[in-house]
Amino acid sequence: MENLFLSMQGINKRYAGVQALDNVDFAVRQGEIHCLAGTNGSGKSTLVKIISGVVQPDPGAEIVINGNRVHHLSSMESIRNGIEVIYQDLSLFPNLTVQENISISETVSSRRRIISWKKSRETAKRAMERIGINLDLDAVVSGLSMADQQLVAISRALTGNLKLLIMDEPTTALTKKEIDALLAVVLDMKAKGIATLFISHKLNEVMEVAERVTVLRDGKSIGCFSSNELDDKKIEYHMTGTTTTYSPYHAVPDTGQVPLLQTRELSKKDNFSGINLTVYPGEIVGITGLLGSGRTELALALFGLNPPDSGEIRLSGKPTVIGSVKQAMHHGIAYVPENRLAEGLILDQSIGKNIVITVLDRLLTALRFIDKEKVNSRITHSVNELSIKIPGPEAAVKTLSGGNQQRVVLAKWIASNPGLFILDNPTVGIDIAAKSSIHAVIKQLALNGMGIIIISDEIPEVLYNCNRVLVMNRGRIIREFVSRDTTEEEIQAFIEATAV
Numbered sequence: 001m002e003n004l005f006l007s008m009q010g011i012n013k014r015y016a017g018v019q020a021l022d023n024v025d026f027a028v029r030q031g032e033i034h035c036l037a038g039t040n041g042s043g044k045s046t047l048v049k050i051i052s053g054v055v056q057p058d059p060g061a062e063i064v065i066n067g068n069r070v071h072h073l074s075s076m077e078s079i080r081n082g083i084e085v086i087y088q089d090l091s092l093f094p095n096l097t098v099q100e101n102i103s104i105s106e107t108v109s110s111r112r113r114i115i116s117w118k119k120s121r122e123t124a125k126r127a128m129e130r131i132g133i134n135l136d137l138d139a140v141v142s143g144l145s146m147a148d149q150q151l152v153a154i155s156r157a158l159t160g161n162l163k164l165l166i167m168d169e170p171t172t173a174l175t176k177k178e179i180d181a182l183l184a185v186v187l188d189m190k191a192k193g194i195a196t197l198f199i200s201h202k203l204n205e206v207m208e209v210a211e212r213v214t215v216l217r218d219g220k221s222i223g224c225f226s227s228n229e230l231d232d233k234k235i236e237y238h239m240t241g242t243t244t245t246y247s248p249y250h251a252v253p254d255t256g257q258v259p260l261l262q263t264r265e266l267s268k269k270d271n272f273s274g275i276n277l278t279v280y281p282g283e284i285v286g287i288t289g290l291l292g293s294g295r296t297e298l299a300l301a302l303f304g305l306n307p308p309d310s311g312e313i314r315l316s317g318k319p320t321v322i323g324s325v326k327q328a329m330h331h332g333i334a335y336v337p338e339n340r341l342a343e344g345l346i347l348d349q350s351i352g353k354n355i356v357i358t359v360l361d362r363l364l365t366a367l368r369f370i371d372k373e374k375v376n377s378r379i380t381h382s383v384n385e386l387s388i389k390i391p392g393p394e395a396a397v398k399t400l401s402g403g404n405q406q407r408v409v410l411a412k413w414i415a416s417n418p419g420l421f422i423l424d425n426p427t428v429g430i431d432i433a434a435k436s437s438i439h440a441v442i443k444q445l446a447l448n449g450m451g452i453i454i455i456s457d458e459i460p461e462v463l464y465n466c467n468r469v470l471v472m473n474r475g476r477i478i479r480e481f482v483s484r485d486t487t488e489e490e491i492q493a494f495i496e497a498t499a500v
Helices: 044-051 075-080 098-110 117-130 146-157 176-191 232-240 295-302 325-330 340-344 351-362 372-385 402-414 432-447 459-465 488-497
Strands: 004-015 018-029 033-037 062-065 068-070 083-086 164-168 195-199 212-217 220-226 261-268 272-279 284-288 310-315 333-336 420-424 451-455 468-473 476-482
Touching: 004 044, 018 044, 018 195, 033 044, 033 176, 033 232, 044 164, 044 195, 075 083, 083 146, 098 117, 098 146, 117 146, 146 176, 176 195, 212 232, 220 232, 232 432, 261 295, 272 295, 272 451, 272 476, 284 295, 284 432, 284 459, 295 333, 295 420, 295 451, 325 333, 333 402, 340 402, 351 372, 351 402, 372 402, 402 432, 420 432, 432 451, 432 459, 451 459, 459 468, 459 488, 468 488, 476 488
Parallel strands: 018 220, 033 195, 033 212, 083 164, 164 195, 284 451, 284 468, 333 420, 420 451
Antiparallel strands: 004 018, 004 062, 062 068, 212 220, 261 272, 261 310, 468 476
């Protein structure tokens, strides 16, 4: 191949008996839009860490950047060669302005003891001009939308001699409109000769612009493919060695029963308004819509974290006030938040402690001491029930893959035996294989009589796993679809038509 910016051959990396990368070859052309695909634990993160100089490959690797062989690629050497990484958390300073965030790398590298605010402003303006954006330089970053924060992170990378931008899960928290805008920026960078490497589980989005896709599986390179020879099924097969057959959830709930949940004209100023929602035992109800439509705010209200201003909540037919998480749990409501790392897990604590944290009061002896036998039994049962792959219950939960971390979050709430289970984007950032197994767990819970609400911006997730799909817009439920009588295209078209 000609016009290679990055060429890597014979890349191996072994960690404490685990072969993270096994003789991997990888290459990115100048100005190319490339996608790196693979399930959790396939080696994607390790490869990116090697490219960015954070981790060194095992001896024998050959790395060539811009025609020059690199013998020891450090982080600074990677940056000097024009390689920048934007991680999922963006690594911005929320309390600083757009100008300060964009110019900070140039300011630090200059080693000046006194900051020139004029030069800082010029640097920020010049970086934004390279991709044709015009953000308020004096705006504090914490007040920006996620899409604008990503543009700040991209602009910061452009203050150097950027040649390759690596983006880790760039579309996870973006609306369809924001994703389209981001991809337009990527195409503009391509026109300027800047290559982009996407690492994403939402392959249907990045495949709109990707030219080639490299697939890793179990640390090995399965191959590099032209994007026009791939579709969803082929990518899934290359990533996992199998293809998933979607089995819609068509179990019909008994609507003659008393509903587990009923809301009547539930409202919260600037959050949601006039919400009438019913969930029966054994039913899975999906809620979708654009980000900012009020979906999460409604879920938080039902879990006591965002009490409504007016309206009524009935649980099993009885009027109920839910003013706190403690009250929600007392009434048998469980909630899995979208951000499992910040809100769903105690990362430094053990897997076992995370699993039993919601039911510790049920695992006590007669003298109110923790019954270790009951605790160990609960942990073992949860690990087996959800097929959680763990090195041991004492290992920190942060050491697990994303899919297994999400199973731990599910396990801790399933342990509380809830009647109503609310899941906010339960498979965000999780690979295809892990998604399928988590969906199977959710369906089985419903078959056992649990009422479930799934909130997701992925239409296939709600369509194939729910009885009904509700679309929210500007804080209101504006349409209901019966899953077995509709298609992805119908729901997507309706959301886009009502987005203006």
